[in-house]
Amino acid sequence: MAKQMHDTPNLDQLEDGPWPSFVTGLKELAKDKDYVVDLLGQLEESYKTRKGYWKGGTVGVFGYGGGVIPRFTELKNEDGTPKFKDAAEFHTLRIMPPAGMHYDTATLRQFCDIWDRHGSGLIAFHGQSGDIMFQGATTENVQKAFDELNEMGFDLGGAGPAVRTSMSCVGAARCEQSCYDEAKTHRAVINTFLDDIHRPSLPYKFKFKFSGCPNDCMNSVQRADMAVIGTWRDNIRTDEALAKTWFAKHGMDELVNDIVARCPTKTFQVKELKKIKTGEHISTVAVSDTHGIEINNQDCVRCMHCINVMTGALAPGQDKGATILVGGKSHLKIGGLMGTVVIPFIKLDTDENLEKLVDFAQRTIDFFAENALEHERTGEMIERIGLANFLDAMELDVDPAMVNSPRMNPYVRTDGWDDEVAKINAKKQAA
Amino acid sequence: MNQAVQAAAPAAKRKPKETGVPDNKKFLHPSLEKNYGNWKYHDRPRPGVLHHVSHSGDQVWSVRAGTQRQMDIYTIRKLCDIADTFAEGRVRFTIRSNIEFIVSDESKVAPLIAELESNGFPVGGTGNSVTMIAHTQGWLHCDIPGTDASGVVKALMDELYDEFRREEMPNRVHLSTSCCEINCGGQADIAIIVQHTKPPVINHDLVANVCERPTVVARCPVAAIRPAMVNGKPSLEIDESKCMCCGACYPPCPPMQINDPENSKLAIWVGGKNSNARGKPTFMKMVASGLPNNAPRWPEVADAVKNIISVYKEDARPWERMADWIDRIGWPRFFEKTGLPFTKYLIDDWRGSRANLNASTHIRF
Known part of the structure; x- marks a missing residue:
């Protein structure tokens, strides 16, 4: 039995209503743990005053420079002692989950036992960067908890100016849209940078995210310094049986209004069967005895919409790989930036091809470490130096797939034009 | 590391x-391991359930349930009991x-759903539902x-509970919340983000000891911070006519308190979409x-979010995400239909903002 609970009239109101309540969970933990009794006391104070009361500090595990988020209470009595002494230290361990966040129950139960012994008993699945967050341990217990989690085969994630814990979608494990082995690629890249994860020494954070198709379920384009998004080069595949099943259920109105009208390049057409064209770049499939779909894949931007609507009837092609975009980040400091295309297509089907991605990631991080200003994200660095300079340093060929449009102003010195043309022509001839 | 730890673990x-x-x-x-990379299609037999079919003919059903994310070990063990x-x-x-x-057997789906719901875990969050809110600490x-x-999320998900368990939206609705303008919650169809309205209040007694002043100066997006001597101590001062109250100076310099119980407000953002x-x-x-910032249940925020969701639900066509819908109806109609006031503060004046202005006569009347 733990000590008596503090009054928590504000938090109590978060036990009402149908959604699972974290307050009810904390109160369950507080039955046995003075630690959580005082955590609830401090949280209630925040609810009363609408202020936060945690400050950072320096807490870690032996051998690593990051991965623990230290929290010390700032809620003090007049004599400087903590107002809620049992929760005066409330550190979080960030632990990297298996790619795709799959678990067996034995592992989850073991996590619970370890965190019952050494921590608050509160675990978040998962943080916004993708870590399992073991929330709430004293300074003394951080090492003990880590040692046991580490012995289970789990390792600390990133924090601070470091390569961060990554995320990949469910992907090939359970999704028909998967365009590469997301989990394998995730591990191949991230496990190359463990030193940069565990010993923060970059200008600022660097995030990788891995999405298996352009639906980008990992939200990589908006928040990853390097986004690896699956795509394909050949024709959309079709399955007539599934196409006819879909059409029988949904009909012509939905086919026209929900797919034809929503195709961003209007390359998806519905035609009478006898008018449907065939050709090297055309996908066709009958949806009924009279009508069918015709897609000119050269005009298709691989947006996924028609495939999402008619899953299985339409599917990504077989020449699969990924598009690499760099520079995504959120607001601070210069405003939100989307990642932008730097490699329109890369195959990831063999170890050799994976190695090419890992090599590109390594060179990008080296360049970032050398050239970014303190607290500058990759996207901000590229904004400052210009994409062409970044591409040049990465030895990547320029490609019109990298821009929405060519330049709209004359403010560029072009006396190297003939040399550039000669280089492009020489490359073409060598290819 | 405190002294106790150093003492307890001396040499090895x-x-x-x-x-x-x-x-x-x-x-x-x-079954996921066996059919890795070999899935053919999926459908959704009911909200909260995904049914995947492999080229091998194998099938799996995934039952999705909402959680409070910050979970106590009793809740996790309960979920493990249900899984076992x-x-x-x-x-x-x-x-x-x-x-x-x-599960690989369809007959397990209904009893599993019943068990989850009887233990208070809502089944849903698939397809065209309002999803669980991506959130922070x-x-x-x-x-x-x-x-x-977690409290904002709990209060809101109580209100959106039915929409999580149904698939009645035009398309999926992703939500996020963020406790400061860093926006850790991320981009979403509807996002709730703290928006400070007053410059930081500086404790000049502490700045010199706590803050690396050049770092703080460099952190400001509008160059409003400069070193200064205040009351004989090295500190920082803010040009309040430049400051746009983003709070970027607060993380590297906690004596520049940006949070204020009354003046830290909440803003609502719409139309973020990561999918291509x-x-x-x-x-x-x-x-x-x-x-x-009306803890513990933020009723004004909940009303605003519910209002946008209900207008979108009523007005958008099938497959239109929030951004697609607004593209079709236009911003004037969005503000008209939602009843939200369009104020001068919503006209972008940050870098690159001219691209957000209407340089045409395309106007819906």
Whole structure:
């Protein structure tokens, strides 16, 4: 039995209503743990005053420079002692989950036992960067908890100016849209940078995210310094049986209004069967005895919409790989930036091809470490130096797939034009 | 590290095993491992259930349930009990903190759903539903929070409970909340983000000892901070006519307190979309601000979000995400239909903002 609970009239109101309540969970933990009794006391104070009361500090595990988020209470009595002494230290361990966040129950139960012994008993699945967050341990217990989690085969994630814990979608494990082995690629890249994860020494954070198709379920384009998004080069595949099943259920109105009208390049057409064209770049499939779909894949931007609507009837092609975009980040400091295309297509089907991605990631991080200003994200660095300079340093060929449009102003010195043309022509001839 | 730890572990400290991301193969449901990379299609037999069919003919059903994300070990053990008894011992979590139970036998689906719901875990969050809110730490654990995270999410999901369990939206609705303008919650169809309205209040006694002043000066997006001597102490001062109250100076310099119980407000943003489906990915746009940080249940925020959701539900066509819908009806109609006031603060004046102005006569009357 733990000590008596503090009054928590504000938090109590978060036990009402149908959604699972974290307050009810904390109160369950507080039955046995003075630690959580005082955590609830401090949280209630925040609810009363609408202020936060945690400050950072320096807490870690032996051998690593990051991965623990230290929290010390700032809620003090007049004599400087903590107002809620049992929760005066409330550190979080960030632990990297298996790619795709799959678990067996034995592992989850073991996590619970370890965190019952050494921590608050509160675990978040998962943080916004993708870590399992073991929330709430004293300074003394951080090492003990880590040692046991580490012995289970789990390792600390990133924090601070470091390569961060990554995320990949469910992907090939359970999704028909998967365009590469997301989990394998995730591990191949991230496990190359463990030193940069565990010993923060970059200008600022660097995030990788891995999405298996352009639906980008990992939200990589908006928040990853390097986004690896699956795509394909050949024709959309079709399955007539599934196409006819879909059409029988949904009909012509939905086919026209929900797919034809929503195709961003209007390359998806519905035609009478006898008018449907065939050709090297055309996908066709009958949806009924009279009508069918015709897609000119050269005009298709691989947006996924028609495939999402008619899953299985339409599917990504077989020449699969990924598009690499760099520079995504959120607001601070210069405003939100989307990642932008730097490699329109890369195959990831063999170890050799994976190695090419890992090599590109390594060179990008080296360049970032050398050239970014303190607290500058990759996207901000590229904004400052210009994409062409970044591409040049990465030895990547320029490609019109990298821009929405060519330049709209004359403010560029072009006396190297003939040399550039000669280089492009020489490359073409060598290819 | 405190002295107790140093004393307790003198000579032989355990070296970490630098193993990185674990291989997920041993955690996969056996059918997922067997059919890895060989899935053919999926459908949704009912809200909260995904049914995947492999080219091999194998099938799996995934039952998705909402959680509170910050889970106590009793809740996690309860979910494990359910997974062992009513499912097949393998689970996964989605990016939005839902748990998925994977079974290879359709007859297990209904009893599993019944067991989850009778234990208070709502089944849903698939397809065209309002999803669980991506969120952050807030007052529970963050060192710079303007508000709470789990509490806001709990209060809102209570209100959106039915929409989580149904698939009645035109398309999926992703939500996020963020406790400061760093926006850890991320881009979403509807996002709730703290918006400070007053410059930081500086404790000049502490700045010199706590803050690396050049770093703080460099952190300001509008160069409003400069070093100064205040009351004979080296400190920092702010040009309040330049300051736009973003709070970027607060993390590197906690004596520059930006959070204020009254003046830290909540803003609502709409139309963020990371998918490439149909249009290109979009960033969300601010459509409302000035909402009070009204713990513990934030009723004004909940009303504003519910209002936008209900107008969208009524007005958008099938497959239109929030951004697609607004593209069709236009911003004037969005503000008209939602009843939200369009104020001068919503006209962008940050770098690149001219691209956000209407340089045409395309106007819907």
